[in-house]
Amino acid sequence: xxxxxxxxxxxxxxxxxxxxxxxxxxxxxxxxxxRYGEYLRRPPEVVMEWSDPExxxxxxxxxxxxxxxxxxxxxxxxxxxxxxxxxxxxxxxELKFAFSGxxxxxxxxxxxxxxxxxxxxxxxxxWFRAAAPxxxxxxxxxxxxxxxxxxDVIPCCEAIGLSHPQEGVVRGHLRxxxxxxxxxxxxxxxxxxxxxxxxxxxxxxxxxDLVTGYxxxxxxxxxxxxRGETVAGRRVLVEGFGAVGGPCALYLARAxxxxxxxxxxxxxxxxxDGLDAAQTGRLxxxxxxxxxxxxxxxxxxxxxxxxFWKMEAEIFxxxxxxxxxxxxxxxxxxxxxxxxxxxxxxxxxxxANMGATRVQRMADxxxxxxxxxxxxxxxxxxxxxxxxxxxxxxxxxxxxxxxRTITDVLHEVLDRTGGRPTGLLGAAFDHALxxxxxx
Numbered sequence: 216x217x218x219x220x221x222x223x224x225x226x227x228x229x230x231x232x233x234x235x236x237x238x239x240x241x242x243x244x245x246x247x248x249x250r251y252g253e254y255l256r257r258p259p260e261v262v263m264e265w266s267d268p269e270x271x272x273x274x275x276x277x278x279x280x281x282x283x284x285x286x287x288x289x290x291x292x293x294x295x296x297x298x299x300x301x302x303x304x305x306x307x308x309e310l311k312f313a314f315s316g317x318x319x320x321x322x323x324x325x326x327x328x329x330x331x332x333x334x335x336x337x338x339x340x341x342w343f344r345a346a347a348p349x350x351x352x353x354x355x356x357x358x359x360x361x362x363x364x365x366x367d368v369i370p371c372c373e374a375i376g377l378s379h380p381q382e383g384v385v386r387g388h389l390r391x392x393x394x395x396x397x398x399x400x401x402x403x404x405x406x407x408x409x410x411x412x413x414x415x416x417x418x419x420x421x422x423x424d425l426v427t428g429y430x431x432x433x434x435x436x437x438x439x440x441x442r443g444e445t446v447a448g449r450r451v452l453v454e455g456f457g458a459v460g461g462p463c464a465l466y467l468a469r470a471x472x473x474x475x476x477x478x479x480x481x482x483x484x485x486x487x488d489g490l491d492a493a494q495t496g497r498l499x500x501x502x503x504x505x506x507x508x509x510x511x512x513x514x515x516x517x518x519x520x521x522x523f524w525k526m527e528a529e530i531f532x533x534x535x536x537x538x539x540x541x542x543x544x545x546x547x548x549x550x551x552x553x554x555x556x557x558x559x560x561x562x563x564x565x566x567a568n569m570g571a572t573r574v575q576r577m578a579d580x581x582x583x584x585x586x587x588x589x590x591x592x593x594x595x596x597x598x599x600x601x602x603x604x605x606x607x608x609x610x611x612x613x614x615x616x617x618x619r620t621i622t623d624v625l626h627e628v629l630d631r632t633g634g635r636p637t638g639l640l641g642a643a644f645d646h647a648l649x650x651x652x653x654x
Contacts, residue, residue, distance in 0.1 A: 245576070247642065248575075248644075250645065250648055251644040252570045254644075255303070255306060255569055255570045256570035259278060259305060260281060260320070261276075261277070261278035261281075262276070262277050262278075262298070262302075263275065263276040263345075265345045265346075267338055267342070269337065269338075269341065270332075272326055272327060273327045274324065274326040274327065274342050275298045275301045275325050276322065276323075276324050276349060277298070277301045277302045277305040277322060277323050278305065278349070278354065279306050279321045279322065280309060280321070281319075281353055282309070282319055282320040282651065283317065283388050284388045284390065285354065285384040286309075286320035286353065286387075287312065287319055287356070287598070288305055288321055288322040288357075289323065289356055289357040289358055289368075289594075290323075290324035290325075290339075290356045290358070290367075291323070291325050291326070291360040291361060292325075292326040292328055292330045292335070292339070292361045292362055293328075293329075293536065294327065294328065294329040296326065296327040296328075297327070298325075299569055300325065300537055300562075301323045301325035302323075304561050304562060305323040306321055307321065307561045307587060308322060308561075309321025309651060310588040310644065310647035310648070310651065311588045311592050311647075313588075313650035314588060314589060314647060316596065317598075317599045317602060319387075322356075324359075326338060326342055339367055339371055340371055343372065343374070343375055344374075347375045349383060350377060350383050352383055352387060353383050354383040354387075355380055355381035355384035356368060356380050357381075357423075357594060358423065358458065360457075360536060363458075364405065365406065365421065365423055378394075378398045378402070381398070381598060381602075385398060396605065397602050400601045400604075400605040400606040401598065401601045403606050403608075404422060404606040404613060405597070405598075408420065409421060409422055409424075409610045409614075413425070413429065413610060413614045415465075415500065422610055422613065423458075424458060424462070426593040426594055426614065427458055427591060427594045428458065428461060428464075428465070428466065428559070428593070429463075429614060429617065430592055430594075430596065430617045430621055431534070431585075432462070432463045432466035432467045433466070433617070433618045433621050434585050434589055434590040434621045435555065435557050435585060436466075436467070436470050437621060437622045437625050438555075438583065438629075441625060441626060441629055442634075442636070446470045446471060446472045447471025448472070449529045450473050450526075450528040450530070451467055451472050451489075451528055451529070451530045451532060452475065452476045452477075452523065452526055452530070453474060453476070453534060454531070454533055454534060454535045454539065455532075455533075455535030455559065455560065456478075456479050456502060456505065456506060456507055456534075457505035457506070457534070459534040459559040459560070460535070461502060462499070463532055464495050465496055467530075468492040468495040469492040473488070473489025473490065475490075475526050475528055476528065477507060478520065478523045479535075480506065480535075481520075482506075482516045483515050483519075484507055484511060484514055485513060485523060485526060486513060487526070498511075524548075524551065525551060526551060527551055527552050528551055528553060529552060529553060530554070530555045530557060531548050531556050532557045532559055533557065533559055533560050533563040534559030537562045537563060538562065538563065538565040538566075539560070539565065540556070540564050540574065542574060542577060545578055545581065545582075549581060554582060554636075555582060555585065556578060556583070556585070557585040558590055558591065559587070559590060559591055560587065562587065563587070564578060575640060576641070579639070579640040579641050580638075581637070583636040583639060584637075584640040585639065586628075586640050588643055588644070589621060589624050589625060589628070590621070592617075592620065592621065593617050596620050597616075600616045601613070627646060628646055631645070631646060
């Protein structure tokens with residue numbers, strides 16, 4: 216049923232000759248970065264490639280490894296998606312699971328198709344049918360970019376006879392005869408409405424809606440606390456206002472940060488004074504398809520949207536698509552006064568080819584970078600918690616487990632940097648690779 220993957224997509228060819236060989240990634244002399252580059256270049260264990268029989272959509276399921284008997288990673292859809300991007304994301308998931316648990320391999324599903332196309336839902340249903348053998352046996356998935364956990368993933372899994380999108384992980388990793396208790400706990404936990412201090416009263420927002428953004432916000436807050444500082448009063452730019460960026464902005468504002476700019480795919484909201492917690496919460500509830508509400512008078516569009524990148528701020532939350540930050544973007548952020556980049560998107564740095572790490576190393580030297588494998592682990596930690604401990608209805612205990620995991624990992628990574636505010640990205644990758652290399 217599975218197949219050995221071919222080598223990852225080659226990088227760009229030299230402009231000097233159409234027959235030139237793929238450009239080799241520059242190898243870092245730093246042992247941690249060299250090790251990470253080698254990990255990226257290692258072919259994944261399984262790649263399933265799919266062509267939709269009814270549209271031009273293409274898709275890939277990349278399983279980097281079946282460590283622990285299973286692999287996990289969400290399903291995303293966007294126009295222009297490539298197999299290389301999906302491979303990057305699968306490898307990132309493996310490192311994320313090293314921190315969040317369970318100790319399984321990383322995977323990712325990616326569909327190259329315009330999510331605004333009216334044929335989108337049919338494409339998703341056919342993709343899940345094609346991936347069904349893996350989903351039933353050894354692969355678990357969830358929501359991701361332009362694919363919602365509750366609205367899309369769960370119904371598509373039910374349509375192919377699965378009790379839950381994580382059924383493959385429960386069967387492959389836990390190897391239980393009766394998988395129903397774990398699947399019920401996962402289903403109830405992910406759908407549970409978050410009330411009290413972790414949620415928004417009366418909103419109906421669930422764990423799936425909030426936990427990833429919560430984890431990212433806590434990683435930022437805990438970093439400052441570890442250095443005897445606070446996030447209160449710090450100015451924040453948020454790129455992307457979906458399931459990660461929106462809740463992250465809310466929790467940062469509740470901790471006293473000021474949200475001075477938010478951008479989505481075609482507009483930006485700018486507020487020099489900064490949004491407080493109440494304003495951010497109202498904006499979150501007014502979202503339209505997980506984007507900024509179109510009727511807000513503070514919105515700017517077109518060329519005016521460039522003002523977002525010139526707003527003075529200290530923290531930049533990268534919570535849009537992958538590969539949005541190149542060298543020019545880093546220069547722009549530095550000019551705006553940014554000192555921290557918090558990676559809510561998986562792999563936000565745009566590299567030339569598989570295994571290249573130039574932009575990531577550049578960012579790691581110039582900024583405090585909260586790595587995606589730490590900041591973005593909220594949902595993975597929630598799944599791990601629910602599989603191990605079940606669900607008693609206490610969403611606060613689940614959120615607290617996410618917070619504890621992030622706090623512990625951040626302290627370990629800061630120990631590896633000697634407490635320095637730079638170098639976190641390389642140290643986190645090195646730490647994660649130590650964990651996945653342990654038998």
